[in-house]
Amino acid sequence: MSVQQWDASFVAKKVIHNEKLFILDVRNADAFEDWKIDGHQFEYLNIPYFELLDGIEDILPKIPTDKEVLVVCAKEGSSLMIAEMLSEAGRDVAYLAGGMKTWSEYLEPIKVGDLTGGGELYQFVRLGKGCLSYMVISEGEAAIIDAVRFTEVFTSFAAHKKVEIKHVFDTHLHADHISGGRHIAEATGATYYLPPKDAEEVVFSYAPLEDGMTVQIGASNIDVGAIYSPGHTIGSTSFVVDNNYLLTGDILFIDSIGRPDLAGLAEDWVGDLRDTLYKRYRKLSDELIVLPAHFMIIEELNGDGTVAKRLGDLFAQNHGLNIRNEEEFKRIVTNELPPQPNAYQEIRQVNMGKITPTPDEQTEMEIGPNRCAVR
Amino acid sequence: MKADFQLDAKGLSCPMPIVKTKKAMAELVDGQVLEVCATDKGSKADLIAWAETVGHQYIGMIETDDVLKHYIRKCTNDRTEEMTFDQTIELEQVTNREGLILDVREEAEFAFGHIEGAKSIPMGELEARLAELDKEQEIYVICRTGKRSDLAAQKLVLHGFTKVFNVLPGMTSWTGDLIKNI
Numbered sequence: 001m002s003v004q005q006w007d008a009s010f011v012a013k014k015v016i017h018n019e020k021l022f023i024l025d026v027r028n029a030d031a032f033e034d035w036k037i038d039g040h041q042f043e044y045l046n047i048p049y050f051e052l053l054d055g056i057e058d059i060l061p062k063i064p065t066d067k068e069v070l071v072v073c074a075k076e077g078s079s080l081m082i083a084e085m086l087s088e089a090g091r092d093v094a095y096l097a098g099g100m101k102t103w104s105e106y107l108e109p110i111k112v113g114d115l116t117g118g119g120e121l122y123q124f125v126r127l128g129k130g131c132l133s134y135m136v137i138s139e140g141e142a143a144i145i146d147a148v149r150f151t152e153v154f155t156s157f158a159a160h161k162k163v164e165i166k167h168v169f170d171t172h173l174h175a176d177h178i179s180g181g182r183h184i185a186e187a188t189g190a191t192y193y194l195p196p197k198d199a200e201e202v203v204f205s206y207a208p209l210e211d212g213m214t215v216q217i218g219a220s221n222i223d224v225g226a227i228y229s230p231g232h233t234i235g236s237t238s239f240v241v242d243n244n245y246l247l248t249g250d251i252l253f254i255d256s257i258g259r260p261d262l263a264g265l266a267e268d269w270v271g272d273l274r275d276t277l278y279k280r281y282r283k284l285s286d287e288l289i290v291l292p293a294h295f296m297i298i299e300e301l302n303g304d305g306t307v308a309k310r311l312g313d314l315f316a317q318n319h320g321l322n323i324r325n326e327e328e329f330k331r332i333v334t335n336e337l338p339p340q341p342n343a344y345q346e347i348r349q350v351n352m353g354k355i356t357p358t359p360d361e362q363t364e365m366e367i368g369p370n371r372c373a374v375r
Numbered sequence: 376m377k378a379d380f381q382l383d384a385k386g387l388s389c390p391m392p393i394v395k396t397k398k399a400m401a402e403l404v405d406g407q408v409l410e411v412c413a414t415d416k417g418s419k420a421d422l423i424a425w426a427e428t429v430g431h432q433y434i435g436m437i438e439t440d441d442v443l444k445h446y447i448r449k450c451t452n453d454r455t456e457e458m459t460f461d462q463t464i465e466l467e468q469v470t471n472r473e474g475l476i477l478d479v480r481e482e483a484e485f486a487f488g489h490i491e492g493a494k495s496i497p498m499g500e501l502e503a504r505l506a507e508l509d510k511e512q513e514i515y516v517i518c519r520t521g522k523r524s525d526l527a528a529q530k531l532v533l534h535g536f537t538k539v540f541n542v543l544p545g546m547t548s549w550t551g552d553l554i555k556n557i
Contacts, residue, residue: 028424050393050425074417078390364416 003083004094006070008106011096012127015039015298016108016305022067024059024093026052026082027074027100037072037096037103037128038298049078056085063091075099101363104128107153109135110305112291115242119222120161123291123306124153129366130295131177132307136241139218143167144190145239145247146293147180149362154184165190167215167224170351171249171293172236173198175262176341178362179351182206195228195235203353209237229280231273232258234265246288246311251276253292254300254309257320259337262344266334274329277321286312342367376437376557377482378410378446379403385414385442392418393425396447400431403449406498406523408434408481411445418443432519435487437557446483458525460532464515464540466548474513474538479527480546484519488553489546498523501530510536517542 014021020041025032026049036044045062052059063069063086071086071093073079079095086093096103107124112134115121119138126132126148134145135154142163147154147170158165165188168181172195182204185192193209194202211228222242229238232250236258239247250258257277260269288311295307302308315321323329341347343365349355350362357365382399384392392413399409411422419436422445426433434446469476469490476493478485485495496504498518508514514536516524521543528541 028420030420030424048421048424048428049390050397050421051428053390053394053397073389075389077388081390 002092003080003087004092005097006094007097008102008128009108011037011070011103012106012108012125015042015127016110016301018303020067022064022069024063024069024071024082024086025073026071026078031074031100035100035128037100040298043067049073049082052082052085056082056089060086060089060091065091069093071095072103073099075101100128101367104366105150105363107133107148107150108305109153109157112245112289112306112308115222115244117218117222119218119242121241121245122157123308124148124157125295125301125305125307129177132291132293132295134241134247134291136217136222136224137161137163138222140164141166141218143169143215143217143224144181144184145169145224146171146174146249147184149178149180149183149366151180151184151187154180155187158188164188166217167191167193169193169209169224169239171195171238171247171251172233173202173263173348173351174250175344175348175351176294177366178347182353195233195237197230198233198235199352201352201354209235211237227280229276231260231269231276233263234269234272236276240284240288244287244289245291245308246281246284247291247293249293252281252290252314252318252321253294253296254290254307254314255318256296257318257333260333261337262340263348266337270330270333273333274326281311282315284311286310286315290314376410376444376446376486377408379407380409382409382411384418385412387413388415389417389421393421396422396425400447400449405449405451406481408446408448408483410483411447413443413445414441416443418445422447432484434481434483435557446487448481448484458521458541458543460525460528460539460541462528462540463543466517466542466544469515469517469542470551472513472515474515474540475508476542477508477514477516477527478518478546479516479523480518484546486556488555490517490549491552491554493517493554498527501527502534505531505534508536511538513538513540515540515542517545519545519547521545 025046032046071079071083076099083093083095112121122135124133136143142165168185170181194206196208213226215224225240227238260266423433432448437444478493479498516528518524528539531539
């Protein structure tokens with residue numbers, strides 16, 4: 001039987017299209033426990049490759065023959081070895097090219113919707129890490145919001161769409177992933193905006209992102225308007241795009257809300273978070289479609305793979321928006337926090353421009369699940 | 376650091392460091408230490424987990440110039456023979472006394488953590504180095520679990536030492552400060 005090589009985009013389509021798949025994950029139990037390829041209809045078996053060196057016969061009964069089987073490891077080598085062993089035993093299996101490393105880096109661009117006058121809004125879904133980036137396109141120009149570090153994905157997408165990147169925004173100084181914003185701006189001549197309150201320690205120049213500021217994309221009617229909305233960080237800023245979409249950064253997610261502690265100041269910022277979620281956002285139209293900078297669980301994906309929901313629906317359904325008692329809210333948001341993301345302090349240093357790790361080191365820093373939310 | 380065997384797994388990526396380590400370990404005798412030089416950073420978590428799965432003792436790792444040196448001690452089914460040396464002392468009492476703590480584990484095990492003031496003579500070198508010990512002093516023989524030190528204590532008595540105690544349980548139960556020579 002043959003061994004097939006599947007690339008990350010092929011697996012991404014299976015996640016988005018809700019397909020069935022059996023994943024044999026041969027990484028360490030700890031690594032598997034920490035994060036895996038999530039799919040609505042995926043089944044899993046985790047057995048470290050080093051327990052299979054003497055043969056895979058023992059696990060054959062656990063591997064279905066009526067489903068597609070994908071072997072996954074950290075970087076590819078072990079999954080290929082185990083896939084070949086399974087193949088010799090007569091099974092049809094595939095392995096993931098580049099392993100979880102490549103999976104954590106893969107971005108799937110999905111169109112969220114059309115904008116006024118022929119514009120478009122794209123969401124770049126980083127399935128392996130839960131990061132969401134955005135590109136607003138209109139009349140030959142583009143703005144990018146919360147770009148992850150794989151800058152060529154954005155620049156080549158812009159080239160493919162024949163648009164010029166003019167504005168690059170980060171809603172806040174990210175702590176869970178390395179921003180590509182500054183580097184895209186440097187490569188394209190675009191303006192890079194950061195909220196000044198988050199940027200006090202950055203060592204490069206940037207354009208200040210101020211409350212109420214509006215940037216026009218293209219010649220006609222598409223505005224990107226900034227709303228100061230602190231809480232996750234003191235500078236966190238949201239955007240309203242084309243009066244229709246609310247980009248919330250790490251303040252509000254589909255099924256959770258932002259955490260206030262990644263810059264070390266949970267007690268100081270929880271009040272700001274409360275005000276943003278319970279006052280500032282309440283003044284906005286319920287019809288706005290919320291587009292966050294992250295998703296945490298696969299259930300947050302819509303049928304088309306996008307992560308988006310009406311603000312009015314979130315007010316009704318998101319638990320974090322429905323904690324009446326302010327003290328209770330403060331207690332949950334400061335005491336019931338999940339573990340902090342891997343290497344978050346170093347990642348902040350990178351995003352401030354203070355350290356410049358090698359690409360391998362950056363991969364290492366970003367490994368593991370996203371943990372920017374409190375549910 | 377001293378090891379009985381060296382394995383060069385530099386430049387190899389997963390799964391080869393483990394595959395080679397497994398093969399190399401098969402050639403070792405129980406109790407011997409293998410040094411694995413690897414450059415694959417993922418090798419650390421995998422070697423630790425693999426060693427635990429098969430029952431070997433993962434002693435520790437030293438990182439220098441992008442090379443990771445792992446030390447693993449072979450343990451095929453921990454020997455089940457009874458400990459027979461009956462002059463024993465509990466671990467907690469050892470540090471309150473005047474005598475010498477004699478650590479008979481391998482050099483690498485000692486280097487990755489021992490009790491302050493302990494003297495290192497690996498089990499295999501004991502007979503050749505008896506002259507370094509004082510028959511008038513109390514000697515508390517310690518190892519990882521109490522088995523090697525049991526044998527070492529018997530050996531010392533055979534050579535005329537009388538103030539010898541086997542420390543039980545052993546370093547696995549030590550919760551105090553560890554001195555490292557790495």
